[in-house]
Amino acid sequence: MSAFMKIALAALVAGAVQAVPANLAPSGASSMRHTSSAASSMATGTSSGSKTSGGFPEFSTPPADAAAKASALAEKLQSKVTQNDRLQVLLSEDNAGKVPLSDPDQIHDALAFDFKNAPAGGDGGRILVANEDNFPFLVGEGIAGAVAFIEPCGMNSPHTHPRATEFLTVVQGELVTGFVLENNFFKDAAKEIDALAFPFNTTLKQFEATIFPQGSIHFQFNPTCERAIFSAALNSADPGTSQIAQNFFTLDEKIVDITLGSYDKIDPSNVDEFRAKLPPNLVRAVDSCKATCNM
Numbered sequence: 001m002s003a004f005m006k007i008a009l010a011a012l013v014a015g016a017v018q019a020v021p022a023n024l025a026p027s028g029a030s031s032m033r034h035t036s037s038a039a040s041s042m043a044t045g046t047s048s049g050s051k052t053s054g055g056f057p058e059f060s061t062p063p064a065d066a067a068a069k070a071s072a073l074a075e076k077l078q079s080k081v082t083q084n085d086r087l088q089v090l091l092s093e094d095n096a097g098k099v100p101l102s103d104p105d106q107i108h109d110a111l112a113f114d115f116k117n118a119p120a121g122g123d124g125g126r127i128l129v130a131n132e133d134n135f136p137f138l139v140g141e142g143i144a145g146a147v148a149f150i151e152p153c154g155m156n157s158p159h160t161h162p163r164a165t166e167f168l169t170v171v172q173g174e175l176v177t178g179f180v181l182e183n184n185f186f187k188d189a190a191k192e193i194d195a196l197a198f199p200f201n202t203t204l205k206q207f208e209a210t211i212f213p214q215g216s217i218h219f220q221f222n223p224t225c226e227r228a229i230f231s232a233a234l235n236s237a238d239p240g241t242s243q244i245a246q247n248f249f250t251l252d253e254k255i256v257d258i259t260l261g262s263y264d265k266i267d268p269s270n271v272d273e274f275r276a277k278l279p280p281n282l283v284r285a286v287d288s289c290k291a292t293c294n295m
């Protein structure tokens with residue numbers, strides 16, 4: 001386990017929100033407060049009177065049957081061998097593959113994906129990944145896309161994409177991003193911080209971009225009091241996402257306990273408590289940031 005994970009998980013075990021690294025303080029924060037508060041404050045519903053400045057679109061809710069319809073069409077497209085055949089089905093009357101669509105609205109429905117349908121992912125913001133299941137145009141194209149709307153002090157918690165490298169561009173605001181690669185990356189430097197791999201992070205300003213290599217554990221954090229938006233491309237039509245802490249804590253409590261080096265501290269009586277305290281993937285969590293932004 002990397003140092004980053006150890007710190008993050010140790011903080012969770014300790015019931016702390018986060019040990020706040022200095023560079024997670026919002027710009028303008030004069031001093032660091034290494035405060036910890038009840039982890040339950042990470043949960044949704046703490047966004048009291050959020051001081052936001054607009055910059056997000058009006059979000060929409062897709063029709064209830066939209067996901068099932070997209071998925072059924074994606075399955076149909078998947079049965080076609082060539083791209084021409086797939087796109088003829090996508091762009092034809094009744095998806096029969098014969099007569100090209102002519103109605104501009106129907107063409108728009110087939111060609112356009114609406115990130116304004118991003119669901120609330122906790123009080124930290126919204127994220128939506130377009131993949132071949134919810135956007136059939138992607139079937140067989142080897143690429144996917146995501147847009148995230150991140151509230152002040154919001155974080156997209158550490159996760160991996162098992163099947164894709166991500167190319168992320170900050171479209172609005174500013175984000176701290178970081179990643180941890182696989183075991184033995186900068187082995188000696190990693191050993192010095194008691195880790196298996198050495199982590200890297202940086203702050204991206206508007207219109208700066210970065211890469212998260214396939215399989216790396218990575219996060220995005222908005223350290224400012226203004227809203228941030230990123231857009232990302234992923235080189236698989238089915239990139240997948242695995243949230244590190246949330247999935248780790250689904251393991252048997254003994255496995256969790258031993259991994260955290262806290263043998264006999266976590267047991268059936270308290271492991272559920274930890275699981276319950278883990279936030280949704282988008283969370284507003286850093287106390288010093290929230291204090292600075294009057295949240």
Ligand SMILES: *[C@@H]1O[C@H](CO)[C@@H](O)[C@H](O)[C@H]1NC(C)=O
Pocket residue numbers: 021022023024176178199200201202
């Ligand atoms: C960013 O990297 C620096 C140097 O390795 C480290 O001290 C700091 O804690 C890291 N911050 C985050 C948010 O990962």
